[in-house]
Amino acid sequence: xxxxxxxxxxxxxxxxxxxxxxxxxxxxxxxxxxxxxxxxxxxxxxxxxxxxxxxxxxxxxxxxxxxxxxxxxxxxxxxxxxxxxxxxxxxxxxxxxxxxxxxxxxxxxxxxxxxxxxxxxxxxxxxxxxxxxxxxxxxxxxxxxxxxxxxxxxxxxxxxxxxxxxxxxxxxxxxxxxxxxxxxxxxxxxxxxxxxxxxxxxxxxxxxxxxxxxxxxxxxxxxxxxxxxxxxxxxxxxxxxxxxxxxxxxxxxxxxxxxxxxxxxxxxxxxxxxxxxxxxxxxxxxxxxxxxxxxxxxxxxxxxxxxxxxxxxxxxxxxxxxxxxxxxxxxxxxxxxxxxxxxxxxxxxxxxxxxxxxxxxxxxxxxxxxxxxxxxxxxxxxxxxxxxxxxxxxxxxxxxxxxxxxxxxxxxxxxxxxxxxxxxxxxxxxxxxxxxxxxxxxxxxxxxxxxxxxxx
Amino acid sequence: xxxxxxxxxxxxxxxxxxxxxxxxxxxxxxxxxxxxxxxxxxxxxxxxxxxxxxxxxxxxxxxxxxxxxxxxxxxxxxxxxxxxxxxxxxxxxxxxxxxxxxxxxxxxxxxxxxxxxxxxxxxxxxxxxxxxxxxxxxxxxxxxxxxxxxxxxxxxxxxxxxxxxxxxxxxxxxxxxxxxxxxxxxxxxxxxxxxxxxxxxxxxxxxxxxxxxxxxxxxxxxxxxxxxxxxxxxxxxxxxxxxxxxxxxxxxxxxxxxxxxxxxx
Numbered sequence: 001x002x003x004x005x006x007x008x009x010x011x012x013x014x015x016x017x018x019x020x021x022x023x024x025x026x027x028x029x030x031x032x033x034x035x036x037x038x039x040x041x042x043x044x045x046x047x048x049x050x051x052x053x054x055x056x057x058x059x060x061x062x063x064x065x066x067x068x069x070x071x072x073x074x075x076x077x078x079x080x081x082x083x084x085x086x087x088x089x090x091x092x093x094x095x096x097x098x099x100x101x102x103x104x105x106x107x108x109x110x111x112x113x114x115x116x117x118x119x120x121x122x123x124x125x126x127x128x129x130x131x132x133x134x135x136x137x138x139x140x141x142x143x144x145x146x147x148x149x150x151x152x153x154x155x156x157x158x159x160x161x162x163x164x165x166x167x168x169x170x171x172x173x174x175x176x177x178x179x180x181x182x183x184x185x186x187x188x189x190x191x192x193x194x195x196x197x198x199x200x201x202x203x204x205x206x207x208x209x210x211x212x213x214x215x216x217x218x219x220x221x222x223x224x225x226x227x228x229x230x231x232x233x234x235x236x237x238x239x240x241x242x243x244x245x246x247x248x249x250x251x252x253x254x255x256x257x258x259x260x261x262x263x264x265x266x267x268x269x270x271x272x273x274x275x276x277x278x279x280x281x282x283x284x285x286x287x288x289x290x291x292x293x294x295x296x297x298x299x300x301x302x303x304x305x306x307x308x309x310x311x312x313x314x315x316x317x318x319x320x321x322x323x324x325x326x327x328x329x330x331x332x333x334x335x336x337x338x339x340x341x342x343x344x345x346x347x348x349x350x351x352x353x354x355x356x357x358x359x360x361x362x363x364x365x366x367x368x369x370x371x372x373x374x375x376x377x378x379x380x381x382x383x384x385x386x387x388x389x390x391x392x393x394x395x396x397x398x399x400x401x402x403x404x405x406x407x408x409x410x411x412x413x414x415x416x417x418x419x420x421x422x423x424x425x426x427x428x429x430x431x432x433x434x435x436x437x438x439x440x441x442x443x444x445x446x447x448x449x450x451x452x453x454x455x456x
Numbered sequence: 457x458x459x460x461x462x463x464x465x466x467x468x469x470x471x472x473x474x475x476x477x478x479x480x481x482x483x484x485x486x487x488x489x490x491x492x493x494x495x496x497x498x499x500x501x502x503x504x505x506x507x508x509x510x511x512x513x514x515x516x517x518x519x520x521x522x523x524x525x526x527x528x529x530x531x532x533x534x535x536x537x538x539x540x541x542x543x544x545x546x547x548x549x550x551x552x553x554x555x556x557x558x559x560x561x562x563x564x565x566x567x568x569x570x571x572x573x574x575x576x577x578x579x580x581x582x583x584x585x586x587x588x589x590x591x592x593x594x595x596x597x598x599x600x601x602x603x604x605x606x607x608x609x610x611x612x613x614x615x616x617x618x619x620x621x622x623x624x625x626x627x628x629x630x631x632x633x634x635x636x637x638x639x640x641x642x643x644x645x646x647x648x649x650x651x652x653x654x655x656x657x658x659x660x661x662x663x664x665x666x667x668x669x670x671x672x673x674x675x676x677x678x679x680x681x682x683x684x685x686x687x688x689x690x691x692x693x694x695x696x697x698x699x700x701x702x703x704x705x706x707x708x709x710x711x712x713x714x715x716x717x718x719x720x721x
Binding site: 263264332334335336337338339340341342343344345348352353357 | 520522525527550551553554557558559560562564565566567576577580581627630631633634
């Protein structure tokens with residue numbers, strides 16, 4: 001070996017001579033190896049690029065489809081609250097006023113719109129005069145009635161109302177509805193759109209940010225313009241409270257026991273294997289378990305966020321346990337030795353030293369688990385939280401836990417199911433809100449990890 | 457310079473602090489320590505030497521029952537600390553470890569302030585009645601650990617920010633803060649550079665005045681420098697135990713001689 005290297009070292013400027021190889025030329029083997037490495041890098045870059053392209057497409061699709069849900073078209077209509085129709089007796093008796101149903105308010109809307117058109121110098125070109133009301137959401141009469149019941153003294157005056165435009169008119173301004181598509185639509189005519197265009201030009205019709213979408217309740221199938229995600233957001237919030245209050249302490253206590261105290265034997269092995277398996281169980285299985293145990297056996301109320309929270313707790317526990325155990329394992333054993341070496345008990349060493357060091361990992365795991373639970377739909381299907389339409393926000397904390405409600409992902413699913421394309425837009429909008437929640441939870445997880453991370 | 461000093465040192469007292477009788481340690485099926493009988497003297501530095509895997513660290517850990525934390529480890533025989541068997545079922549290992557402190561191979565300060573590192577032991581054992589007491593204990597311990605002058609201005613800085621040698625002296629100070637009677641050191645200098653090693657060795661010599669010190673070391677020079685008594689372990693057996701000077705200059709067992717002269721291990 002040494003003999004061979006001496007002559008090759010004496011060759012000047014790497015000129016190849018005999019069997020010895022020069023460092024300046026690559027032999028075939030090295031060239032192939034380098035080529036393989038380059039190919040592998042290309043695969044990696046390709047995979048990352050494909051992933052990024054899909055992510056970008058997803059984000060563009062979500063923002064394009066869901067963005068319009070955050071704005072809504074309103075028409076400001078002067079409505080004369082005619083005393084002869086709303087309060088025949090004239091003594092402003094609230095019970096009497098309440099007897100007038102929303103049906104009785106319809107002519108007022110038609111009159112108000114006619115006034116609006118004349119004031120702006122627009123001709124009512126519709127064949128039937130009262131068809132003009134189709135410009136306005138069916139929810140308008142309810143809105144006016146609520147106002148009248150709240151302010152009976154305004155009867156007899158003309159009040160300006162900012163009313164939701166009907167979903168077709170709204171869709172026209174968002175590009176969802178065209179004159180051609182209305183040919184097959186009995187709800188609105190092209191003539192309506194001419195009027196709407198004219199109103200828009202005169203400033204009586206405007207498009208504004210739709211707080212009701214974020215804060216409001218779901219609406220019936222025929223009034224997509226009125227539907228909001230707010231109440232189901234509260235349902236999700238109460239579920240997350242249940243999950244946090246149960247899954248965090250149970251999960252962390254389980255992990256600490258299994259990781260630090262439990263003897264290594266067949267039973268703990270069995271438990272460990274089962275926890276890992278539970279993490280992979282389809283979520284709908286937890287749903288049917290929740291139905292059988294919490295609703296049929298324990299007789300808890302159906303569709304209640306409490307039950308939803310319990311089911312999601314079951315689903316989140318394995319995630320929290322696995323991540324907590326991983327972060328406990330990551331604490332160097334030298335810290336435990338150090339604590340035991342100065343005479344700390346096992347429990348003191350865990351609670352004074354190991355747990356604080358594992359905290360960032362535990363918190364991250366918990367928040368990721370919560371985020372997962374927040375986006376879960378399938379188990380809610382079986383306990384009746386999908387399809388339930390809560391029309392009012394809960395009255396208080398107890399009612400928040402126990403009254404039937406929906407959840408954000410369930411609400412999105414419900415909207416996506418409905419026929420009206422206006423609901424399709426709502427579903428995408430709901431996804432944006434859900435993603436914002438998930439994103440902020442992940443950011444909180446990252447911040448907490450940064451904040452609590454310590455070096456040793 | 458230490459080598460010559462060691463041979464001249466005499467052991468001041470000959471009270472036995474720890475005596476082990478017929479100790480066997482098993483890890484599952486492995487017989488890690490066989491029939492060890494040894495009497496460790498108070499106010500003395502006793503060094504355990506031997507090749508890797510000979511059981512010296514295992515035996516050290518039986519002395520304060522750190523082996524209890526390993527599930528598969530079984531200890532048989534008697535280890536008497538001042539005449540009391542520490543493996544008696546009535547003995548609580550936590551109480552024992554307050555009396556028999558330990559310093560580990562790798563410096564392992566808690567990721568807390570220097571002050572809290574020292575104060576932790578006294579706090580959990582209730583050695584200080586108030587903050588002033590605790591301050592006194594912290595200062596005394598840091599002085600004993602020969603690190604007070606370096607850290608007195610930054611007691612609230614993190615202990616993990618110190619250099620390796622300082623961290624190890626901090627750990628020694630932490631171990632003495634609980635007023636132990638015995639200090640066990642498991643290769644305390646193996647992760648340190650020669651200068652830090654020198655400082656720790658000086659400290660060990662200083663600690664001998666107040667404690668019974670048992671040190672496991674890979675370095676025969678270190679054993680010769682710091683210890684008065686040396687025990688040579690080989691394959692789980694205690695081969696030879698005696699005055700350090702005797703072991704290094706005139707070993708009885710041929711295995712000891714081979715190890716010291718570098719033929720085994």
